[in-house]
Amino acid sequence: MIVLALAGKPNSGKSTFFKAATLAEIEIAEYPFTTIKANRGIAYVRRECPCVDREKRCGNSHCRNGKRYIPIELIDVAGLVPDAHLGRGLGNQFLDDLMNADAIINLIDISGRTNEEGELVEIGKYDPIQELTFIKREIELWLAGVIKRNWTNIERASRGPKFNIETSIASVVSGLGIKSQDILHCLKEMEYPPMPSEWADGDYEQLACLLREVSKPLIVIANKIDIAPEESIKQLTGIEKDVLIASSQYELILRKGSERGIIQYDPGDETFEIIGEITAEQEEGLNEIGKMMERYRGTGLQNALDRIVYREMGMITVFPVENEAKWIDGRGNTLPDAYLMKNGSTPRDLAYEVHTDIGDGYLYAIDARLNRRISEDQILKDGDIIKIVSAAK
Ligand SMILES: Nc1nc2c(ncn2[C@@H]2O[C@H](COP(=O)(O)OP(=O)(O)OP(=O)(O)O)[C@@H](O)[C@H]2O)c(=O)[nH]1
Ligand SMILES: [Mg+2]
Structure with a gap:
């Protein structure tokens, strides 16, 4: 099964995203490092079921009126802070969790209410745009560190007969689940010193960068759009036209509401319908959600899962x-x-x-x-x- 990992700084909403996508009962809280051990669960990508071309719907338990949900595995990883690759925060064992995934969904908190450590701050005191690249960079630096730590083996091998730098590097990084054809492809893309003893930090980093790119598709999702200032979203879409946005919180409310029979909503729908008895307060809340969904054509969560699997991973x-x-x-x-x-x-x-x-x-x-x-x-x-x-x- 395809494995996707959720990565991001503490408090960016990874567990909320995870809970909404899997409906697993896990802890969510407004302080950094709520999640320590990674949560794993089943989420789904959505596509049109071929049964829509027939008179009758197929009746499969994963098909809801022609919307087919296909299972994937989702991992909710502990939060990463700047310099996590050096062991800051909860350390870098969580980068291992990320490397076990086929692709990475990087959540950022676009509301600007939490800083890079995941601590609550006053609005306007922290610019969330700076988070766009930091997780990717942490992964690359961590990978570069792994390569560098194993370099003495390669250097030693280079003094022996029949040395081949490509296969030597491949044997070091294959332990990270990166396919050897991907490693060879990366080495062809870069210029590097022929002798391992001449490699410097810049070379490890360049290799790490290329390896990340070929082996781990990554997309950034701006989360918490329900409370984000509109300028932040505008600024973000100005920098990255293709950026995806989401409100994990709203998706969670809709999923729970649908589970309880209060609303009719299937993940990925752009609207929902109230079908049960609700209080005036609930109605007000749902109206807010409805307005946001109309503006952004849904909560964005299903879209994020579909985009990474179908577009970025090419499935x-x-x-x-x-x-x-x-x-x-x-x-x-x-x-x-x-x-x-x-x-x-x-x-x-x-x-x-x-x-x-x-x-x-x-x-x-x-x-x-x-x-x-x-x-x-x-x-x-x-x-x-x-x-x-x-x-x-
Ligand atoms: N308004 C709003 N709040 C959100 C959203 N997603 C998450 N939150 C809130 O943000 C806080 C942190 O959410 P978590 O899901 O625990 O964040 P996390 O990234 O798993 O945090 P760590 O486990 O500490 O790394 C909680 O108070 C959530 O209710 C969202 O889309 N909108
Ligand atoms: Mg969490």
Whole structure:
């Protein structure tokens, strides 16, 4: 399963985001370092379910009226402060948590109510824009530190026969879960001293920077837009046109309200509807939420998850079925599964994703939308419905 990590300074709202996305009961509080041990839970990305092209909805438990939710794993990591890579704050073990993820959602507190340490400050005393790059930088410096600490091994190896700097570096950083092809790609991108003994801090940092970029897609989400001054949001979107914004707090309220049957709301919807009995006070609160959602087209939370998985990581969703005419599995369930796969995957990759035996026994595949056999090197598209024919049962 795809793993996403939430990173950010203390008090930026990571646990609130996590709780809204997973509905897990965890601690949220208005002081720094509330979270110490990382929380892990299941969140979802959303896409249109192929059943919307048919008369009847599929009835899958992950499909709500044509909105299909596909599970991913989310980690809520402890807060990081400047110089965390040197062990400040709760130390740098949390950078390990981040490296275990496939991609990183970096939350910043755009309300300006907390400083870089996550402490409450008076509005206007701290400029949240300076947080745009700091987490990324901490990750890079930490990575550079790991490379540097292991450098003596590489230097030692360089005095022996058959030394190859690329494979030596690959063996050091592969422990961080970075694929060796990514490492080789980074080394090709940079100019570096041929002898390991000549490497300096700038070289480690440059390598770390490139490694972070290829191995850990990262997006910044400006959180707490419900209480942020409008100028801060304008300033931010002026600097980064593509920046994403969210109110984890509002999403949490909506998710709870929907769970209790007070409102009709599915994550990622741009509006909600009140369907239960509410007090005048609740109505006032929900009106505020409604106004903000109208302005920003939703709370932004689902959008953040979808953006990182589909756009930054380049994943697609593919629906394997056993009966290509009815889009069902052997037990009659319509569109039973949805797999997130890397863009560029082939039918055989899908077969392996379903089961190793199915992959080993792969014979051919059928595009169930077109009812046509497809070649084994055809690249799968987002939303494809595929029947795999395999010698394995
Ligand atoms: N208004 C508003 N408050 C928020 C939002 N998200 C979080 N908060 C508040 O910000 C405070 C910190 O939230 P947490 O979710 O505990 O923050 P965290 O990033 O997990 O903090 P640490 O675990 O200490 O690193 C709490 O008081 C939350 O209620 C939001 O979108 N809007
Ligand atoms: Mg927390």
